[in-house]
Each structure stands twice: as structure tokens, then as C-alpha cells.
Amino acid sequence: MVYFLSNLVNGITLGSVYAMIALGYSMVYGIAKMLNFAHGDVIMVGAYVCFCAVQYWNLPPAAAVLVSMIVSTLLGVLIEGLAYRPLRQATSLAVLITAIGVSYLLQNLALLIWGATPVIFSSVVPDFKVRLLGGDLIITSAAIFTVLAAVAVMIALTLFVSRSRTGKAMRAVSEDRGAAELMGISVNRTISVTFAIGSALAAVAGVLLCSTYPTLTPTTGSLPGIKAFTAAVFGGIGSIPGAMLGGLLLGLIEIFGRSYISSELGDAIVFAVLIIVLLVRPTGLLGKPIREKV
Amino acid sequence: MSEGKEARPMLEVNDIHVFYGAIHAIKGISLKVDPGEIVTLIGANGAGKSTTLNTIAGLLRPRSGSVLFEGESLAHVPASKTVFRGMALCPEGRRIFQQMNVRDNLIMGGFSRPNAELEGSLENVYRYFPRLKERERQIAGTLSGGEQQMLAMARALMSKPKLMMLDEPSMGLAPILVEQIFDIIRELHAAGTTILLVEQNAQMALSIADRAYVLETGTISMSGEAKALLADDSVRKAYLGN
Numbered sequence: 001m002v003y004f005l006s007n008l009v010n011g012i013t014l015g016s017v018y019a020m021i022a023l024g025y026s027m028v029y030g031i032a033k034m035l036n037f038a039h040g041d042v043i044m045v046g047a048y049v050c051f052c053a054v055q056y057w058n059l060p061p062a063a064a065v066l067v068s069m070i071v072s073t074l075l076g077v078l079i080e081g082l083a084y085r086p087l088r089q090a091t092s093l094a095v096l097i098t099a100i101g102v103s104y105l106l107q108n109l110a111l112l113i114w115g116a117t118p119v120i121f122s123s124v125v126p127d128f129k130v131r132l133l134g135g136d137l138i139i140t141s142a143a144i145f146t147v148l149a150a151v152a153v154m155i156a157l158t159l160f161v162s163r164s165r166t167g168k169a170m171r172a173v174s175e176d177r178g179a180a181e182l183m184g185i186s187v188n189r190t191i192s193v194t195f196a197i198g199s200a201l202a203a204v205a206g207v208l209l210c211s212t213y214p215t216l217t218p219t220t221g222s223l224p225g226i227k228a229f230t231a232a233v234f235g236g237i238g239s240i241p242g243a244m245l246g247g248l249l250l251g252l253i254e255i256f257g258r259s260y261i262s263s264e265l266g267d268a269i270v271f272a273v274l275i276i277v278l279l280v281r282p283t284g285l286l287g288k289p290i291r292e293k294v
Numbered sequence: 295m296s297e298g299k300e301a302r303p304m305l306e307v308n309d310i311h312v313f314y315g316a317i318h319a320i321k322g323i324s325l326k327v328d329p330g331e332i333v334t335l336i337g338a339n340g341a342g343k344s345t346t347l348n349t350i351a352g353l354l355r356p357r358s359g360s361v362l363f364e365g366e367s368l369a370h371v372p373a374s375k376t377v378f379r380g381m382a383l384c385p386e387g388r389r390i391f392q393q394m395n396v397r398d399n400l401i402m403g404g405f406s407r408p409n410a411e412l413e414g415s416l417e418n419v420y421r422y423f424p425r426l427k428e429r430e431r432q433i434a435g436t437l438s439g440g441e442q443q444m445l446a447m448a449r450a451l452m453s454k455p456k457l458m459m460l461d462e463p464s465m466g467l468a469p470i471l472v473e474q475i476f477d478i479i480r481e482l483h484a485a486g487t488t489i490l491l492v493e494q495n496a497q498m499a500l501s502i503a504d505r506a507y508v509l510e511t512g513t514i515s516m517s518g519e520a521k522a523l524l525a526d527d528s529v530r531k532a533y534l535g536n
Contacts (some may be wrong), residue, residue, distance in 0.1 A: 179389040181373040184406030
């Protein structure tokens with residue numbers, strides 16, 4: 001029972017991180033209609049910036065997270081403006097290859113700046129543990145903060161997209177770029193805002209990921225990035241609740257797969273489930289079936 | 295409105311050429327719309343009517359020629375800025391935001407206007423389209439075809455355009471709805487909006503327009519007073535079916 005519950009807690013924690021990364025993937029896909037494979041590497045940059053802010057600049061944790069979010073946001077907007085915007089009219093394959101190029105660029109820049117030796121990330125959340133069930137079930141503060149952050153992000157983002165003028169403009173661009181332009185909505189500006197939000201979330205995800213799994217290297221972001229992309233597809237890419245649900249389920253499947261089936265096959269199980277879901281529901285769990293326009 | 299200014303056309307299109315890749319879709323079209331007019335472009339499918347409107351709105355760029363709105367060139371104005379100048383395009387196929395509700399569609403229509411105007415504009419638009427008020431919270435994709443067309447027009451109206459461009463507003467609608475849509479176009483015109491109307495329903499279009507241009511494979515084959523064209527034998531044969 002305790003074993004099950006502690007796996008459940010771990011699964012939800014990891015899933016919350018995936019969900020926050022998946023949100024960035026999904027929003028960018030929904031609005032810019034492109035897969036930003038460099039998104040995972042923004043996580044890594046966010047974590048490194050936070051690491052430096054704590055280690056070298058002696059900032060308090062909250063300020064370090066804020067600095068990390070700001071740097072990542074600027075990085076996201078910069079990547080979009082320099083690498084993707086010139087390709088707005090290009091084929092999707094050209095954009096995809098560019099995204100992979102940006103991903104390698106970020107990894108290698110990180111290698112130049114921070115080196116290949118893993119650094120040990122010091123957790124940014126206050127260190128305490130909650131003991132339940134007579135002390136058998138231990139929940140770390142990192143897990144609590146991660147889940148709370150994910151819930152807060154989900155609520156804030158849902159409200160933003162459904163209520164605010166900019167959020168509505170994002171939905172309009174996602175549905176029909178030309179019609180949105182006719183309304184006076186600047187597509188470029190909307191896409192920039194989307195990258196800014198996605199990258200800020202990636203920084204938070206990176207910081208929380210490294211608070212639970214503290215080894216940080218220039219490739220730290222790539223596997224969680226791929227898995228979060230999987231989560232976004234799993235939940236229905238382009239859908240905000242879908243990204244949250246997909247991320248959560250993916251984290252649970254991964255942790256339970258590792259614990260109950262095989263610790264070596266954890267990742268394989270994750271991707272096998274994705275394949276099965278896509279065979280049954282090609283648009284993902286919450287994705288809308290694509291209708292032909294008449 | 296811009297009454298009282300010198301007799302300058304509201305919209306002037308000078309010898310534009312538009313290409314889709316290698317296809318030469320518009321081969322030198324010139325037209326003008328004066329303040330307060332209803333002007334219509336008629337012609338068969340593929341004649342270039344929608345391409346012309348999309349070019350005026352900035353969604354397409356002419357390879358040569360110019361588009362002037364109130365005397366100013368739109369050559370370097372992106373599509374998302376033309377609406378700020380005072381023109382709105384109600385596009386072919388309506389292109390409403392299907393997954394958003396009616397009210398949010400209208401709010402997007404007013405994106406180019408200050409927030410403070412929003413409630414007043416909504417009220418004004420609901421006066422023309424009371425049906426939309428009843429369906430305010432309904433998801434736009436679930437509206438009937440006629441209601442969707444009304445929403446598309448209402449959405450364009452939210453930007454308070456001086457020039458309203460309508461692309462095939464009667465497409466796919468039952469005759470009684472077509473009548474309603476044209477009644478509303480008349481009302482908008484009476485309220486001071488200049489109208490540029492693209493239609494396949496040449497009979498209806500010519501009956502409300504002041505002037506008309508007939509498009510044929512990317513060029514203007516005829517133009518003149520709408521009444522004169524309505525009486526013209528070749529127009530009657532080609533576009534009015536008698």
C-alpha cells in the first residue's frame with residue numbers, strides 16, 4: 001500500500017513537470033503550427049541560470065527562479081524571432097529541421113559555458129518532508145511545490161486564454177491566421193507572446209525537475225523534452241487541458257512501469273502506451289477530430 | 295465619416311497584378327470606390343473577385359500596381375494594420391472562429407478598437423443582428439449557416455469600418471436569408487458605411503449597387519452604373535441567366 005502510494009506521489013510529481021513542459025510544446029504547436037524541438041533545451045538553460053543565480057550570485061531561491069524565468073523568456077522570444085520567424089512561409093519540414101538545429105546549438109552553447117561535467121543542482125524549495133501513514137509515506141517538499149506549481153500554472157493559463165484579450169487573440173490565431181489578421185491581430189506578436197509564456201513555463205519546469213533530480217548537464221533537457229512532446233501528443237496537441245492530462249498520465253505510467261514492470265523498460269513502456277493511444281485515438285485523448293471545411 | 299473632404303475616392307486600385315506562384319490571377323485590375331457608394335464586383339467562379347478583395351485587405355501582395363485607401367498607399371501596411379485604417383473585410387466562407395462563442399468572435403472583431411468602446415459596439419451590432427444577442431454564449435461553429443454569415447458581418451462591423459468589403463455574403467444561403475442579408479447591407483449603407491460587395495448572385499448585387507465592375511479571368515471586362523449593367527444584354531446572358 002505504502003509502496004503504491006509513494007509511487008503515486010512520484011508519478012504525479014514527475015507528471016506535473018512533464019505537464020508544464022508539454023504546455024509549452026502544445027501552445028506553440030497550436031498557435032505557430034510548428035514543433036519547437038528546442039523547447040526541452042530551454043528547460044536546461046533555465047535550470048543552469050537558476051543554478052548560477054544561487055551558486056555564484058547568491059540570490060535567494062525565489063529571486064533565482066524569477067531570473068531564470070526572465071532569461072528563458074527572452075531566450076524563447078529570441079529563438080522565435082531569429083530562427084523561426086524568417087521561416088513563416090517556409091515548409092514545415094524546414095522549420096522542423098531548424099528547430100532541431102536550435103536544440104543542438106543550445107546544448108553545445110551550454111557545453112561551452114558550463115562544461116560537460118554534471119553540476120549538482122541545489123534545490124530551490126525549502127527543504128522539509130511530510131510523513132504520512134505513521135511515517136512510512138514520505139512526501140518531499142519538492143514534490144509538493146512541483147504539484148502546486150503545476151496546478152497554479154494550469155489555472156492561470158486557462159483563465160488567461162479564455163478571459164484575456166491577448167489570450168483570445170491567441171485562440172483566434174490558432175484557429176484561422178488570416179481571419180485573425182483581418183481583425184487587426186498581429187500574428188507575429190501573438191506567436192512571440194506564446195513563445196514567451198512557453199519558455200517561462202519551461203524554466204519553472206527545469207528548476208522543479210532539477211530540485212527532484214539534481215544532476216544537471218547540457219543534455220538534461222532533451223529526454224524530458226521528448227517525453228513532454230509525447231505527453232502533448234498523448235493528450236491532444238494544441239489543447240491545454242490535454243497537455244496537463246497527457247503529462248500527468250505519462251509521469252504515472254513511467255513511474256508505475258518502472259516500479260511494477262521493469263526499471264529498465266520504463267521509457268519503452270511510456271512510448272508503447274503512446275503508440276497504442278494514437279492507434280485508437282489519432283488526435284490524442286482530448287484532441288478534436290479534424291473536420292474538413294465545407 | 296469623411297464627408298466634406300475633397301472629392302477623393304475612398305479606395306483606389308491601380309493596375310494591380312497578383313500571382314499565386316506562377317499563376318497570374320489578376321492581370322491589371324483598376325477600380326475605385328467613392329465615399330458613400332455601394333460598388334459591386336461580379337463575375338464567374340475563378341474570375342478573381344476574392345483575390346482582388348484579399349489584395350486590398352493586404353492578405354495578398356500585388357506584384358505591381360497600387361492600392362490606396364483615403365489617398366494613402368497600403369503597399370507597406372501589413373494585413374493586421376489595414377483594419378486600423380478603417381476598412382474591414384468580411385471574408386469568403388465567413389471564416390468565423392468556430393470554437394469561440396459568439397460574443398468572443400465579436401470581441402475579436404473589435405480588436406482594433408479601444409476597450410472602452412466595446413460594450414457600445416456590441417450593442418450597436420446586436421441592433422442589426424438581434425439573433426446574435428440571443429446566441430451570445432453559443433459556440434460559433436454550432437450556429438446555422440445564416441447565423442454564421444450574420445456573425446461574420448457583425449464581426450467585421452465591430453471595427454467600425456468606413457469601408458466594408460463583403461465577399462459572397464449570400465453564398466450557400468436560402469433565398470429568404472439572402473434577402474435578409476441584403477436588407478442589412480442596405481441598412482449599413484444608409485448608416486453611412488461605404489460598401490464594396492463581391493457577389494455571384496449578380497441580380498441581387500446589381501439591384502442594390504450604385505456601380506459595378508464585371509470581372510472575367512483576372513481582368514475587368516465591363517464597368518458602369520449598376521442599372522445600366524442590369525439592362526445590358528451580354529451581362530444578362532452571362533450572369534443573370536436570361
